[in-house]
Amino acid sequence: MSEKLSFKDRVVVITGAGGGLGKVYALAYAARGAKVVVNDLGGTLGGSGHNSRAADLVVDEIKKSGGVAVANYDSVNENGEGIIQTAVKEFGRVDVLINNAGILRDVSFAKMTESEFASVVDVHLTGGYKLSKAAWPHMRSQKFGRIINTASPAGLFGNFGQANYSAAKLGLVGLGETLAKEGAKYNINVNSIAPLARSRMTENVLPPHILKQLGPEKIVPLVLYLTHESTKVSNSIFELAAGFYGQIRWERSSGQIFNPDPKTYTPEAILNKWEEITDFKDKPFNKTQHPFQLSDYNDLITKAKELPKNDQGSVKINSL
Ligand code: NAI
The missing domain is CATH 3.40.50.720 (NAD(P)-binding Rossmann-like Domain)
Known part of the structure; x- marks a missing residue:
């Protein structure tokens, strides 16, 4: 007791x-x-x-x-x-x-x-x-x-x-x-x-x-x-x-990391990847998180850099 x-x-x-x-x-x-x-x-x-x-x-x-x-x-x-x-x-x-x-x-x-x-x-x-x-x-x-x-x-x-x-x-x-x-x-x-x-x-x-x-x-x-x-x-x-x-607690979706190419950042790319952006299941490179502080975001930024080229922002820009 x-x-x-x-x-x-x-x-x-x-x-x-x-x-x-x-x-x-x-x-x-x-x-x-x-x-x-x-x-x-x-x-x-x-x-x-x-x-x-x-x-x-x-x-x-x-x-x-x-x-x-x-x-x-x-x-x-x-x-x-x-x-x-x-x-x-x-x-x-x-x-x-x-x-x-x-x-x-x-x-x-x-x-x-x-x-x-x-x-x-x-x-x-x-x-x-x-x-x-x-x-x-x-x-x-x-x-x-x-x-x-x-x-x-x-x-x-x-x-x-x-x-x-x-x-x-x-x-x-x-x-x-x-x-x-x-x-x-x-x-x-x-x-x-x-x-x-x-x-x-x-x-x-x-x-x-x-x-x-x-x-x-x-x-x-x-x-x-x-x-x-x-x-x-x-x-x-x-x-x-x-x-x-x-x-x-707060939960961040596993989301979608986009290709650093500025052409990637379009509303159409968001539309194309909406399911991934709002996905709460873990993915190989990005996992769901329960953030407690601003610096928890650093992890995502680091991961974006680490992403293999062929996996980066699998956004089909040409098909938009
Ligand atoms: P209550 O109305 O019985 O208690 C609130 C008390 O605050 C009252 O005695 C009132 O005289 C006093 N008060 C109001 N304005 C004041 C002021 N400017 N300065 C000093 N005292 C002031 O209500 P209850 O349910 O006990 O609420 C307590 C707290 O819990 C509140 O903040 C309320 O919003 C919160 N709350 C209550 C819920 C419930 O299910 N009862 C649900 C969610 C939150």
Whole structure:
């Protein structure tokens, strides 16, 4: 049996922790010894209004169980820095940041206003940026940090009526992938999760028998695992729901390397080789890849040079 993963004296900041997923994270970290900053603006699902009650109730619950927590009511996109300052002022450091706060303004793209687009991107993506930016110098100087960005299947795959939300959510993945690289030498790990869980965000869109399976507590174990000091995983995306935990990764097709002759680079050559370009099966010279960084491309460039002349870009230029 492995040892229980303790968060004793770790300082954990969770945005949007007054309800839904953020609340269950807050209770779980506190139960394992963390000092928790419970941030929540306390607004509606669409992001209007504010209320300190949501965060206060979670802090009370933690304290009643003997845990340590403090409330913060700032808006992530307006005063992300203030949230991190609360952690530093109250507890002296910040070890774990869960970028979780979010709103929805679902509407088809044809009808979406610029304000509906911008407000959703602001809360999710700019909020994630502001918190990460404020936590970054602390994590760098203490040579320890764990960040979780909350993405969504809607961001990874797109979803009708959620152009604003999808853009923000995939933006958080990109932000996380770069922070993972810049944070590596400071022992700062950054990962993204795409959860599906029962909360006010999903209770009116999914049928009751599905919602029953989607307890938010099923999202907690992976988040705690990824943010533990002993976990080395970074630069990764995970999908989780209803007790399923899996990883999502990029895949590059084996593709087609074209002859270096400039005459080769025509739209007709692309048409001619479309099947090869989009082929996900390995070929003798080019294999499918699961790239993690820009330099993974070097391999392809090297291979293009190595290709025997008679195999290069088997594009039938003359027949185009
Ligand atoms: P929720 O609505 O219960 O929780 C979001 C919390 O964020 C709320 O308590 C809200 O008051 C707070 N919040 C909103 N704007 C804020 C701001 N500007 N500053 C501070 N706090 C703010 O929803 P849920 O489901 O718990 O969502 C948590 C995260 O998980 C969100 O980022 C959401 O987009 C994401 N997510 C949830 C999924 C689900 O199936 N529930 C699916 C995919 C992603």
